[in-house]
Amino acid sequence: MDELTPLHPNYVKVVRLAALGAMLPFAIGALVLEQASVLPTGAFIVPVLLAGLYLVIRAPLRRYHARGYQMGDDRLRVVRGLVFRSDTVVPFGRVQHIDVEQGPVERGYGLATLVLYTAGTHNASVSLPGLAHSDALEMREAIRARVKRETL
Amino acid sequence: MTALAAPPPEAWRRTSPLSFVVGAILSLRSAALPVVAGMIGTGMWRQGWLVVAPSLAALLGFTALFSYIAWRHFRYLVGENDIRVERGLFSRTARAVPYERIQDVSLEQTLIPRLFGMVDVKFETGAGGKDELRIRYVTAAEAAALRATVRARKAGEESVAGILETVTEDPSRLLFAMDLKRLATFGVFEFSLVVFAVLGGAAQQFDFLLPYDIWDFRHWLELLAGPGHRLQELGVMTQAIGAALALTVLALLGLVTGLGRTVLRDYDFRLEDTPKGLRRRRGLLTRTDAVMPLHRVQALKVTTGIVRRRFGWHGLSVVSLAQEAKSGNQVVVPFARMDEIAPVVETAGFALPDDTTEWHRASRHQRTHAIALTVVPFALLAAAVGALGRYIPDLATGLPLLAAFGAAALGALLGLREWHLWRRRRHAIDARQLFVEHGWLAPRLDIAARVKLQSVEIAQGPLGRRGGYADLKFGVAGGELEMHGVPIEAARAISAAVLDSIVAVDFSRLPG
Numbered sequence: 001m002d003e004l005t006p007l008h009p010n011y012v013k014v015v016r017l018a019a020l021g022a023m024l025p026f027a028i029g030a031l032v033l034e035q036a037s038v039l040p041t042g043a044f045i046v047p048v049l050l051a052g053l054y055l056v057i058r059a060p061l062r063r064y065h066a067r068g069y070q071m072g073d074d075r076l077r078v079v080r081g082l083v084f085r086s087d088t089v090v091p092f093g094r095v096q097h098i099d100v101e102q103g104p105v106e107r108g109y110g111l112a113t114l115v116l117y118t119a120g121t122h123n124a125s126v127s128l129p130g131l132a133h134s135d136a137l138e139m140r141e142a143i144r145a146r147v148k149r150e151t152l
Numbered sequence: 153m154t155a156l157a158a159p160p161p162e163a164w165r166r167t168s169p170l171s172f173v174v175g176a177i178l179s180l181r182s183a184a185l186p187v188v189a190g191m192i193g194t195g196m197w198r199q200g201w202l203v204v205a206p207s208l209a210a211l212l213g214f215t216a217l218f219s220y221i222a223w224r225h226f227r228y229l230v231g232e233n234d235i236r237v238e239r240g241l242f243s244r245t246a247r248a249v250p251y252e253r254i255q256d257v258s259l260e261q262t263l264i265p266r267l268f269g270m271v272d273v274k275f276e277t278g279a280g281g282k283d284e285l286r287i288r289y290v291t292a293a294e295a296a297a298l299r300a301t302v303r304a305r306k307a308g309e310e311s312v313a314g315i316l317e318t319v320t321e322d323p324s325r326l327l328f329a330m331d332l333k334r335l336a337t338f339g340v341f342e343f344s345l346v347v348f349a350v351l352g353g354a355a356q357q358f359d360f361l362l363p364y365d366i367w368d369f370r371h372w373l374e375l376l377a378g379p380g381h382r383l384q385e386l387g388v389m390t391q392a393i394g395a396a397l398a399l400t401v402l403a404l405l406g407l408v409t410g411l412g413r414t415v416l417r418d419y420d421f422r423l424e425d426t427p428k429g430l431r432r433r434r435g436l437l438t439r440t441d442a443v444m445p446l447h448r449v450q451a452l453k454v455t456t457g458i459v460r461r462r463f464g465w466h467g468l469s470v471v472s473l474a475q476e477a478k479s480g481n482q483v484v485v486p487f488a489r490m491d492e493i494a495p496v497v498e499t500a501g502f503a504l505p506d507d508t509t510e511w512h513r514a515s516r517h518q519r520t521h522a523i524a525l526t527v528v529p530f531a532l533l534a535a536a537v538g539a540l541g542r543y544i545p546d547l548a549t550g551l552p553l554l555a556a557f558g559a560a561a562l563g564a565l566l567g568l569r570e571w572h573l574w575r576r577r578r579h580a581i582d583a584r585q586l587f588v589e590h591g592w593l594a595p596r597l598d599i600a601a602r603v604k605l606q607s608v609e610i611a612q613g614p615l616g617r618r619g620g621y622a623d624l625k626f627g628v629a630g631g632e633l634e635m636h637g638v639p640i641e642a643a644r645a646i647s648a649a650v651l652d653s654i655v656a657v658d659f660s661r662l663p664g
Contacts, residue, residue, distance in 0.1 A: 074655040085617070088609040089647065091654045094627075120606030120627020122634075 517619025518637030530563025
């Protein structure tokens with residue numbers, strides 16, 4: 001197998017921010033339970049903090065290393081997944097249309113997500129996050145040039 | 153749509169005048185039940201015919217009037233480049249659909265329109281469901297002409313008049329038909345107890361009409377204690393006869409339901425090979441007529457049933473792009489021998505697996521893991537329940553042991569099922585196609601053309617990485633195709649081979 005192109009390093013930060021957002025309710029809940037002091041001090045906040053540290057610091061980095069893509073002449077390969085790995089290839093000849101999406105956080109870091117739509121029921125859309133916005137646009141143009149017709 | 157040249161007013165056409173009669177009857181039919189329910193509910197029906205009759209007459213009048221207005225304000229035009237439809241009295245809707253966007257024209261006849269010789273014409277654009285353009289209702293001749301026109305225009309021919317004949321003279325070859333005997337056999341295998349679900353549902357809906365509350369358990373107890381009491385005194389022999397009688401009635405009901413549904417749906421089933429694709433006509437009361445263009449067939453499914461498999465009966469469905477909104481599955485041969493299915497498969501541009509097909513099994517590790525995943529939780533459960541019985545003596549003796557035994561038995565059964573599933577699952581790849589066979593009691597064979605696949609995914613879970621196997625998932629337009637537990641090296645090889653044949657043919661230039 002050929003070498004995969006890694007995503008933009010900023011992608012780690014985007015995932016971390018998302019993880020932080022997801023952890024927030026748990027942290028607040030743990031603090032409230034600590035205040036109620038039903039169990040000895042630290043019974044809630046310590047495990048939550050440890051889990052949070054892993055999910056915010058370590059997991060995004062591993063996730064980032066697990067992801068990658070490979071832009072070929074006639075196909076795009078997207079690899080993702082830490083525990084459940086998936087390796088998807090979409091031939092450009094089967095692409096129906098292409099989106100470049102940008103969420104608020106992604107925009108802040110100058111990233112974008114490239115989404116390829118196919119006519120298949122399975123993998124109707126294949127998204128590739130964590131690309132530099134300019135790269136995503138470039139890839140879109142390159143793919144579009146090879147899609148002979150936009151729709152059926 | 154840019155400014156369209158206004159067509160002459162005389163080019164516009166109305167649907168058949170009979171269609172407003174049909175429309176009125178149909179809306180009356182759907183209005184009847186709520187109205188009757190309303191009358192009963194408000195107690196209006198008690199006030200005699202003097203009140204009821206005028207209200208019914210008013211309902212009839214309004215329905216007819218609305219139906220007439222709807223008919224009056226519906227018109228359509230078969231233009232040079234598109235079909236246009238205008239409708240509505242206050243809010244007018246105008247829609248133009250270019251011919252090249254129309255995938256197909258399907259004709260449908262439900263019972264009441266059929267009595268009047270009316271046809272519902274549907275233009276399939278891929279918009280799906282409600283958004284499709286429909287012309288309701290026209291005469292059968294007009295429907296055929298509309299279909300012919302659209303097809304001819306799609307094909308890019310010049311005048312309408314000239315083509316009509318060529319299209320109606322299309323040579324069509326009968327591929328498959330079911331006579332009454334076959335239909336009856338099919339009906340027997342379609343044995344269904346769905347009637348009880350329907351009866352149960354109806355009982356729940358209309359229980360206010362019943363003399364007692366059927367959901368009240370005590371009432372049934374009383375019934376048993378009363379006349380039912382005599383049953384207990386009749387002795388074992390009579391009880392056994394009674395039970396046998398009940399089972400017979402059950403079997404008869406299931407048989408009749410199956411036969412009835414099958415005859416209604418598949419009466420006079422005909423599948424023809426026409427230049428426009430596979431044409432299927434079927435139905436007793438609601439007769440449908442649909443054409444599936446061959447180039448839109450993405451994959452095939454050869455299906456069977458638990459019992460009918462033993463007698464060598466199979467069915468064939470096509471997966472196509474046309475019915476994205478629905479299931480994407482169309483039955484083309486409902487019930488036949490394999491040698492009757494083979495020519496249809498061939499006509500559709502596919503081939504059944506033969507002796508040269510190299511079948512492969514899923515990885516043995518996958519089998520081990522799948523069995524372990526089902527058996528281990530049950531074994532743990534059985535052990536836990538057994539232990540519970542040991543340490544809590546208050547529990548009724550024997551009960552925990554029985555539960556533990558049950559859990560163990562269930563686990564063993566499910567494990568056996570997994571083993572059987574693995575044994576039945578196999579896949580193959582040849583120069584043109586992919587084959588996947590899977591299923592436990594009623595194995596199914598999926599056939600897909602390599603060039604018509606949309607994407608390839610290799611998915612691997614933690615167990616798959618340990619055992620060195622993966623699932624291969626293919627994107628099929630309108631369906632799914634998956635090879636389970638393929639050894640990773642083989643999976644990579646299949647993926648690469650399929651991708652190579654996909655990129656060799658551009659989607660928009662697929663044959664057909």
